[in-house]
Amino acid sequence: MTDRCVAVAWSGGRDSTALLHATLKAAEPLGLRVVALHIHHGLSPHADDWVRSCQRQAARWRRRGLPLLLRVERLSDVPTAGESVEAWARAQRYQALRRLALEQGARIVLLAHHRRDQAETFLLQALRGAGVAGLAAMPAGLERDGVLWLRPWLAHTDAQIASYVRRYRLRHVEDDSNADPRLARNRLRLQVWPALSTAFPGAEAALADSAAWSGEAAHCLEDLARLDLAAAREGERLAWNPLAALGAARRSNALRHWLHERTGLRPPASLIGRLAREMGPRTTACWPLPHGELRAYRGLLAVHAGPATNPVAAREHGLSVDAPGFYPLPGWGGGLLVQPALQGGVPLAWLAGLDLRERSGAERFQAGPGRPPRSLKKQYQASGVPAWQRTGPLLYRGSQLLFVPGLGLDGHVLEAPGQPRVLLSWQHLG
Incomplete structure (x- = not known):
């Protein structure tokens, strides 16, 4: 029928x-x-x-x-x-x-x-x-x-x-x-x-003919973009180096098609221009999109859906954890997920009175037992943690740094005895 x-x-x-x-x-x-x-x-x-x-x-x-x-x-x-x-x-x-x-x-x-x-x-x-x-x-x-x-x-x-x-x-x-x-x-x-x-x-016939020619050109540009993007795709991310090897016009064409594919929207010329000026193989940056962000880290571009920034509420300064579960911290734009640990982890008893602090720049973090403490910046770089995953509070027990979002538990904590033990992870809102 x-x-x-x-x-x-x-x-x-x-x-x-x-x-x-x-x-x-x-x-x-x-x-x-x-x-x-x-x-x-x-x-x-x-x-x-x-x-x-x-x-x-x-x-x-x-x-x-x-x-x-x-x-x-x-x-x-x-x-x-x-x-x-x-x-x-x-x-x-x-x-x-x-x-x-x-x-x-x-x-x-x-x-x-x-x-x-x-x-x-x-x-x-x-x-x-x-x-x-x-x-x-x-x-x-x-x-x-x-x-x-x-x-x-x-x-x-x-x-x-x-x-x-x-x-x-x-x-x-x-x-x-x-x-x-x-x-x-x-x-x-x-x-x-x-x-x-x-x-x-x-005029009517001429303009209609121009529209038809533009349609053919648009199809050709789509085919060219598919060829250029094939060499630059890494899953849902886009590698910059293959695009940088293209001419400016082909690079812009590929970026426009990839952003349209990822967002469903036609990117403005201003965004394509900013990428041409600001993006490089070592760039770490964010550019706003209508419903999220375009992020660059270590030569890769990725579209992050959701709000570009979280509403800033009053940040919490303390937290008491007495059992596994999720502990929301809206002032920090996320929450702490506490899960039972089969091995490793931190003693649950240590989490009864935690201090939540921002980074000051002088913190040192031990990436694992027996490893030397290094600055947070160097640890982030060594672990490949981009800037937008470095948000959230540092968790302290008195003067002892216990946990860093994006890096995990400090090595001193993993060496300490205690039962029962739990694992910590930071969850971003959205």
């Missing part, structure tokens, strides 16, 4: 009404079901009228024997303060269209974008400073999340669609928001496009 159904995104406007009508005409002799998907955004006072108009038109077509089912989805969410209404509506619309299509057994969704839409998108992306991927604008076909999104009219002109509507006398709604100059696409369409098309009559 799935292969015999196709969905059409139908706003009720001119373009999508023409596409739905053409799809119905083609589907009838083939025995295909057609489901029209209408999304009620709740943004216009006329949205309910548009739903009723679509319902009446769908009923008329069904009476003529056309294989049409109409599904309407009313969005319950609203854009948050400061969020782009256009971006919110687009994201919500595609999520709803996908869900409705799959519910009806349709894995193909047709969209009514045409050549003018493509040219406008190219211009808007260029004005936003988009790269090649953005300038590629809208693909004619794209498979994502189990749905094939197709734009069969991407090479057709606005005039051709208007002629089709007149020929079949198709009724459609007029979206009053298309005249709202607060929306970027409307400003381009109402204020810029008339002058542009007058000065350059071939």
Whole structure:
């Protein structure tokens, strides 16, 4: 049944009404079901009228024997303060269209974008400073999340669609928001496009062709990035030395694709520029990401999901441990995990009154029994502990250093007798 159904995104406007009508005409002799998907955004006072108009038109077509089912989805969410209404509506619309299509057994969704839409998108992306991927604008076909999104009219002109509507006398709604100059696409369409098309009559075709060329270039850059990244991957991390051997443009391209792969977001040009300037084979640094951090240590880059920094609360100065378990210390951004030890460890009785202290720079730590004490900095370096894993409190029993996050128990503690014994480890929040 799935292969015999196709969905059409139908706003009720001119373009999508023409596409739905053409799809119905083609589907009838083939025995295909057609489901029209209408999304009620709740943004216009006329949205309910548009739903009723679509319902009446769908009923008329069904009476003529056309294989049409109409599904309407009313969005319950609203854009948050400061969020782009256009971006919110687009994201919500595609999520709803996908869900409705799959519910009806349709894995193909047709969209009514045409050549003018493509040219406008190219211009808007260029004005936003988009790269090649953005300038590629809208693909004619794209498979994502189990749905094939197709734009069969991407090479057709606005005039051709208007002629089709007149020929079949198709009724459609007029979206009053298309005249709202607060929306970027409307400003381009109402204020810029008339002058542009007058000065350059071939602008629409030329810009659409540029979008197509950009699409081909974007695919080539993706293939090149895969080749370059293959030599630099170390699991989920990225080695810098193979990237440093590339030219600047290829290195930036590889970094952009890797960050997009790891985060799902297109990295800003400012971050790529900072990496080019600041990253090296011995760099230890962090760069903020929208939902985490990009970290560099010993020539390796890694994306750390979660908050870049923990909220700073009042730091605890003392802790009493009387049994295995987890002891949260929110002021330090983590907690102490205490586990029974089969061998090694620290006597549990020693943990009844612990002092929690920050590093002062003069601490010395013994990495194991019989080994010489060395400064914490040298111990961290020798053990390969990056800076972001050196947070948390130093645990003291009186003047004796017992435990260091990232390094573990001091060697003097491991040499001392005592039963029962426990192991300590520091757990970061998130």
